[in-house]
Amino acid sequence: MAALINVPAKARRGDIIEIRTLTSHIMETGFRHTVDGKLVPRDIITTFACRYNGTEVFRADLFPAIAANPYLSFFTVAKESGKLDFEWVGDNGYSSTASASIIVE
Numbered sequence: 592m593a594a595l596i597n598v599p600a601k602a603r604r605g606d607i608i609e610i611r612t613l614t615s616h617i618m619e620t621g622f623r624h625t626v627d628g629k630l631v632p633r634d635i636i637t638t639f640a641c642r643y644n645g646t647e648v649f650r651a652d653l654f655p656a657i658a659a660n661p662y663l664s665f666f667t668v669a670k671e672s673g674k675l676d677f678e679w680v681g682d683n684g685y686s687s688t689a690s691a692s693i694i695v696e
Contacts, residue, residue, distance in 0.1 A: 593614070593615045594612060594613065594614040594615070594677065594679075594687065594689040595611075595612070595613040595614075596610075596611075596612055596675075596677060596689055596690075596691045597609075597610070597611040597612075598610050598675055598691040598692075598693055599669075599693060600693065600694065601693070601694045601695075601696060602669035602693060602694075602695055602696075603669065603695070603696055604669060604670065604671070604695050604696065605668060605669065605670075606668070606669045607666050607667070607668055607669075608666065608667060608668070608669050608693070609664060609665075609666050610641065610649075610664070610665055610666070610667065610675065611662070611663070611664045612639075612641075612661075612662070612663045612664075612677055612689075613660060613661070613662045613663075614636070614660060614661055614679055614687065615660050616635075616636050616659060616660060616661070616679070616681065616685075616687075617634065617659065618634065618635050618636075618657070618658070618659035618660075619631050619632065619633060619634040619635070620633060620635070620655040620656075621633025621634075621635075621655060622655065632682075632683075633655065633682055634681070634682050634683055634685075635653065635654070635655055635657060635681055635682055636653050636657065636661055636679050636680070636681040636685065637652065637653055637654075637680060637681050637682060638650070638651070638652055638653065638678075638679070638680040638681075639651045639653065639661070639663060639677070639678070639679050639680075640677070640678050641665070641667075641675060641676070641677050641678075642675070642676045642678075643667060643670070643673065643674075643675050644671065644673035644674060645676075648667040649665045649667065651663060661679075669693065669695045670695065671695050672692075672693060672694045672695045673692070673693065673695075674690055674691070674692050674693075675690060675691050675692070675693065676688065676689075676690045677689045677690065677691075
């Protein structure tokens with residue numbers, strides 16, 4: 592799975608920063624049927640979380656109406672240099688992670 596993460600490389604302490612994520616995922620809503628009438632099983636990303644130096648700063652529960660390749664944008668306060676960890680969890684045991692670093696001056 593590919594993920595695009597956009598985090599400022601540097602920020603001043605106390606700045607509000609925007610974090611943007613885009614992930615690639617084949618989605619199936621669970622509402623479609625095959626040509627022979629069988630229900631296509633749901634396969635979506637159900638949860639997204641972002642941790643900043645181990646502390647959760649953003650979480651979202653996602654539902655079948657979410658895009659196949661979900662784009663999420665959110666804000667947090669730059670407190671200290673460190674690492675942002677991103678985690679996507681979905682149906683059928685799906686799990687993906689990514690990380691980015693930020694320098695706070």
